[in-house]
Amino acid sequence: MTATATPTGPLSSPTHATHVAHLEPVLTARHVSIEYEVDPPVRAVDDVSLTLHRGEILGLAGESGCGKTTLAYGLNRLLKPPAILRSGEVTFHDANGSDTDVVSLTGDALRAFRWDKVSMVFQGAMNSLNPVISVRKQLGDVLTTHRPQMGRKERDARSAELLELVGVDPGRLDSFAHELSGGMRQRVMIAMAMALNPQVMIMDEPTTALDVVVQRGILREIMRLRERFNFAVVFITHDLPLLLEISDRIAVMRTGRIVELDTSASIYARAQHPYTRQLLNSFPSLTGDRGSFVRTGVSQDAPDQEAS
Numbered sequence: 044m045t046a047t048a049t050p051t052g053p054l055s056s057p058t059h060a061t062h063v064a065h066l067e068p069v070l071t072a073r074h075v076s077i078e079y080e081v082d083p084p085v086r087a088v089d090d091v092s093l094t095l096h097r098g099e100i101l102g103l104a105g106e107s108g109c110g111k112t113t114l115a116y117g118l119n120r121l122l123k124p125p126a127i128l129r130s131g132e133v134t135f136h137d138a139n140g141s142d143t144d145v146v147s148l149t150g151d152a153l154r155a156f157r158w159d160k161v162s163m164v165f166q167g168a169m170n171s172l173n174p175v176i177s178v179r180k181q182l183g184d185v186l187t188t189h190r191p192q193m194g195r196k197e198r199d200a201r202s203a204e205l206l207e208l209v210g211v212d213p214g215r216l217d218s219f220a221h222e223l224s225g226g227m228r229q230r231v232m233i234a235m236a237m238a239l240n241p242q243v244m245i246m247d248e249p250t251t252a253l254d255v256v257v258q259r260g261i262l263r264e265i266m267r268l269r270e271r272f273n274f275a276v277v278f279i280t281h282d283l284p285l286l287l288e289i290s291d292r293i294a295v296m297r298t299g300r301i302v303e304l305d306t307s308a309s310i311y312a313r314a315q316h317p318y319t320r321q322l323l324n325s326f327p328s329l330t331g332d333r334g335s336f337v338r339t340g341v342s343q344d345a346p347d348q349e350a351s
């Protein structure tokens with residue numbers, strides 16, 4: 044096995060090159076570096092280049108503090124001081140054929156890009172639903188802001204449809220956050236991120252705080268929705284074995300850099316970077332049932348029972 048890598052780029056297998064050769068890009072990051080301007084400055088993302096393809100699930104793995112959330116914010120133009128994009132380009136390749144230079148977006152164009160084209164489920168999102176506003180109002184607010192031409196009836200219908208899509212009874216529209224379980228709240232956050240039919244959804248640890256049964260239910264939902272709507276997903280977690288199950292490809296991040304980027308099958312069968320192997324070995328579940336669900340590139344259904 045020969046590794047293919049530029050001096051500073053991630054390790055990838057020849058299989059990876061074949062895998063991506065015919066895929067259409069939807070979001071491209073080139074040489075992105077992000078710093079927190081504190082004393083001393085922290086280079087949280089260091090020369091990251093990454094292509095997300097239409098409809099794919101790209102897992103982003105790496106230990107706490109390696110820069111996953113910072114990179115996600117950079118891709119979605121959500122960085123706030125003291126974070127600053129030091130260098131690099133981010134390009135969104137719209138399904139309508141146009142390319143958008145994400146870094147130079149401002150004002151209305153930036154607002155129209157976020158949520159509409161690329162949406163995000165934030166880390167810890169299930170605790171960020173507004174406690175004093177009903178689910179109906181929170182979903183409705185996204186639609187009012189981005190689809191001002193929509194009437195109230197249409198908004199309500201769309202909100203109910205969104206809840207149904209993520210497996211929450213639309214009867215919950217008038218519920219408040221404290222009346223929902225953690226899993227339901229997280230599903231509502233996913234519904235919100237899906238509200239405008241984005242082409243890319245960035246999900247930052249969307250299931251980490253949930254118990255394993257609820258987590259698997261949500262993962263299956265995300266995979267089903269992806270099949271149906273063909274949005275691409277950047278799925279962020281430190282749980283590499285989980286990514287092996289749900290991702291088409293995986294990027295392994297360490298101290299601000301992507302050290303390995305490959306298909307899930309290649310990472311599972313022959314991870315090249317010692318750090319990736321270390322991450323794999325730190326999860327004993329990999330050799331059990333979960334390992335058998337590694338995506339192989341061949342169409343494979345997720346198991347249908349809640350827990351496995």
Ligand SMILES: Nc1ncnc2c1ncn2[C@@H]1O[C@H](COP(=O)(O)OP(=O)(O)OP(=O)(O)O)[C@@H](O)[C@H]1O
Nearest residue numbers: 079081085087106107108109110111112113114125
């Ligand atoms: N506001 C900030 N000011 C200074 N440094 C920061 C700030 N936010 C994050 N960092 C630093 O940037 C680095 C990357 O942080 P980031 O939150 O992106 O990591 P992460 O991979 O998402 O971690 P986790 O898995 O814990 O969510 C860390 O070293 C962190 O300490």
Ligand SMILES: [Mg+2]
Nearest residue numbers: 111112113166
């Ligand atoms: Mg994070």
